[in-house]
Amino acid sequence: MNDTERHEIEMLLPWHATxxxxxxxxxxxxxxxxxxxxxxxxxxxxxxxxAQTVTSNEALMPPRSLDADKLMAMLARESKSxxxxxxxxxxxxxxxxxxxxxxxxxxxxxxxxxxLVVQGGAVAILVAQRETGRYQTAGDLNGTQAPGTYVLAxxxxxxxxxxxxxxxxxxSISIVDGPKADGFYTLRVGGAEMSIAExxxxxxxxxxxxxxxxxxxxxx
Amino acid sequence: MTxxxxxxxxxxxLAAGDHQALKVLFMxxxxxxxxxxxxxxxxxxxxxxxxxxVFLDVWRNAGTFQGQSSPCTWILAIARNKAYxxxxxxxxxxLDEDEGQELADEGFDPEGLAMISxxxxxxxxxxxxxxxxxxxxxxxxxYHELPVAEVSAVACIPEGTVKTRLFNARKRLSTxxxxxxxxxxxx
Numbered sequence: 001m002n003d004t005e006r007h008e009i010e011m012l013l014p015w016h017a018t019x020x021x022x023x024x025x026x027x028x029x030x031x032x033x034x035x036x037x038x039x040x041x042x043x044x045x046x047x048x049x050x051a052q053t054v055t056s057n058e059a060l061m062p063p064r065s066l067d068a069d070k071l072m073a074m075l076a077r078e079s080k081s082x083x084x085x086x087x088x089x090x091x092x093x094x095x096x097x098x099x100x101x102x103x104x105x106x107x108x109x110x111x112x113x114x115x116l117v118v119q120g121g122a123v124a125i126l127v128a129q130r131e132t133g134r135y136q137t138a139g140d141l142n143g144t145q146a147p148g149t150y151v152l153a154x155x156x157x158x159x160x161x162x163x164x165x166x167x168x169x170x171x172s173i174s175i176v177d178g179p180k181a182d183g184f185y186t187l188r189v190g191g192a193e194m195s196i197a198e199x200x201x202x203x204x205x206x207x208x209x210x211x212x213x214x215x216x217x218x219x220x
Numbered sequence: 221m222t223x224x225x226x227x228x229x230x231x232x233x234l235a236a237g238d239h240q241a242l243k244v245l246f247m248x249x250x251x252x253x254x255x256x257x258x259x260x261x262x263x264x265x266x267x268x269x270x271x272x273x274v275f276l277d278v279w280r281n282a283g284t285f286q287g288q289s290s291p292c293t294w295i296l297a298i299a300r301n302k303a304y305x306x307x308x309x310x311x312x313x314x315l316d317e318d319e320g321q322e323l324a325d326e327g328f329d330p331e332g333l334a335m336i337s338x339x340x341x342x343x344x345x346x347x348x349x350x351x352x353x354x355x356x357x358x359x360x361x362x363y364h365e366l367p368v369a370e371v372s373a374v375a376c377i378p379e380g381t382v383k384t385r386l387f388n389a390r391k392r393l394s395t396x397x398x399x400x401x402x403x404x405x406x407x
Contacts, residue, residue, distance in 0.1 A: 011383040020367040052344040053362035215287030217224040
């Protein structure tokens with residue numbers, strides 16, 4: 001490990017302490033910590049810094065007057081409603097995902113077309129339910145859902161089926177449920193053993209697919 | 221429904237003009253926002269006022285939420301802007317009144333700290349005495365537990381700068397602690 005590599009590791013140590021690194025970054029830091037006593041010492045110091053930062057934050061308590069009723073009274077004086085915002089993202093999404101007949105048909109086609117490899121080697125076949133516009137996995141058909149790590153997502157209905165299928169397949173990600181009434185899909189991004197940092201890395205990766213994925217969030 | 225899905229559903233209801241959704245969001249995040257703002261403005265009354273303003277802005281701008289970050293990160297970004305705005309206004313007012321000293325960062329008194337035997341307390345005092353830009357990153361990483369990308373989004377600085385700023389804050393802590401008689405033997 002040269003000086004540059006060591007310094008990169010040093011800068012990642014705080015996120016190693018909070019479990020917010022990608023799987024690859026965590027592996028690099030773990031290897032470095034095993035070899036370098038100086039880094040291990042820094043890691044101990046970071047633990048102390050973290051504990052005292054939490055204590056300092058928790059000492060700050062809001063006054064009783066910071067209550068919801070006061071906020072509601074202030075809100076009542078607001079003239080502008082967010083609903084008045086033209087073409088809000090949610091409104092567009094609602095149109096996209098919940099339009100009559102159009103969505104179930106389109107995504108039924110997607111489901112029929114995609115055979116997505118679930119991480120670990122198992123294969124999930126998405127079964128379209130044309131009547132309900134909802135999909136079922138093989139696991140769902142058995143009344144069970146396979147153990148795994150799941151995220152909540154909204155997909156870009158304007159994107160091509162081929163592009164979405166290719167992107168998910170390349171990442172061993174499968175659609176396991178949806179669309180729900182609010183337009184969300186459940187995606188399986190990995191096995192149950194996946195760490196939070198690995199899951200967050202998957203989420204970041206999905207968010208980078210800006211033309212295909214509109215929204216991604218962890219399912220806890 | 222999961223916490224994330226609940227937040228998203230609340231954001232959607234907000235965008236549709238649902239007052240009750242703001243109330244729920246406020247109850248869920250008011251403590252986190254108050255502490256984040258309070259640590260920046262260092263004044264409970266201002267923190268309370270700005271926390272209310274944050275949620276009013278959340279209400280006003282719910283329709284522009286793009287879902288590219290979590291609702292929590294989005295709210296903290298609004299909170300940062302509100303807190304900085306409050307600091308700017310107070311600075312202008314104080315300069316008018318020639319009371320600029322009031323806005324100085326919490327005093328670092330190494331000699332006073334050297335009288336304290338509790339090393340954890342000394343460390344806490346040093347963290348609280350860090351310059352605002354460094355202290356905010358420390359809080360976002362250690363207390364709010366945000367990953368690098370989300371800290372970057374809240375603090376409006378590149379991810380590389382987030383890492384460097386925290387590293388420099390940690391080095392500064394060592395220097396401050398040494399001045400207060402505590403040798404961390406790093407760097």
